Amino acid sequence: EPEVTQTPSHQVTQMGQEVILRCVPISNHLYFYWYRQILGQKVEFLVSFYNNEISEKSEIFDDQFSVERPDGSNFTLKIRSTKLEDSAMYFCASCILNTGELFFGEGSRLTVL
Amino acid sequence: QQQVKQSPQSLIVQKGGISIINCAYENTAFDYFPWYQQFPGKGPALLIAIRPDVSEKKEGRFTISFNKSAKQFSLHIMDSQPGDSATYFCAASMGDKIIFGKGTRLHILP
Numbered sequence: 001e002p003e004v005t006q007t008p009s010h011q012v013t014q015m016g017q018e019v020i021l022r023c024v025p026i027s028n029h030l031y032f033y034w035y036r037q038i039l040g041q042k043v044e045f046l047v048s049f050y051n052n053e054i055s056e057k058s059e060i061f062d063d064q065f066s067v068e069r070p071d072g073s074n075f076t077l078k079i080r081s082t083k084l085e086d087s088a089m090y091f092c093a094s095c096i097l098n099t100g101e102l103f104f105g106e107g108s109r110l111t112v113l
Numbered sequence: 114q115q116q117v118k119q120s121p122q123s124l125i126v127q128k129g130g131i132s133i134i135n136c137a138y139e140n141t142a143f144d145y146f147p148w149y150q151q152f153p154g155k156g157p158a159l160l161i162a163i164r165p166d167v168s169e170k171k172e173g174r175f176t177i178s179f180n181k182s183a184k185q186f187s188l189h190i191m192d193s194q195p196g197d198s199a200t201y202f203c204a205a206s207m208g209d210k211i212i213f214g215k216g217t218r219l220h221i222l223p
Contacts, residue, residue, distance in 0.1 A: 041215070042202070048209045055209055093156075099145050100205075101162065102157075102159065104157050
């Protein structure tokens with residue numbers, strides 16, 4: 001069964017460092033998302049991406065964040081200068097149409113020291 | 114207006130009982146209401162979903178009840194099993210924007 005894959009599964013970084021989280025969405029999906037989940041809390045929307053551009057972003061997704069689809073398969077989230085409060089689980093998701101039927105990856109845990 | 118309010122925050126149910134989780138939304142532009150199930154260390158997985166033109170949808174032991182006029186919907190898990198122990202998120206979507214509730218941690222006692 002096709003799945004969304006994310007790397008790395010866990011990254012530890014120092015405050016102020018740049019981090020890139022990578023995702024390979026399901027191949028025929030057209031809409032891509034990043035969500036984050038601080039331990040035990042709600043799943044928070046960061047950004048949606050369609051047709052090679054951001055279609056929607058939340059107030060969390062400030063200038064420190066960027067997304068890119070550098071080739072036909074990868075979808076990346078970059079955090080330019082990490083803060084302690086960026087520590088969370090980051091989930092990539094994709095869907096074939098713009099419905100709520102998201103397929104999530106297993107997440108990348110980011111720990112900022 | 115973009116919020117989805119979910120309750121309870123946690124729920125303990127005896128094996129074989131009925132688990133009920135409730136959600137409410139404000140924005141009538143939402144047109145799709147999925148429920149996601151998340152096990153520890155995993156990403157959320159779509160469980161069941163409903164559109165506002167029907168009042169109920171059943172898949173196996175899982176049922177969504179939808180009340181459009183009250184802007185509320187709920188998940189019922191019949192004959193709850195220990196394997197159902199997980200965190201459940203309701204969500205509401207319009208276009209490619211999907212907003213999640215805060216989640217309900219469900220524990221089924223064996």
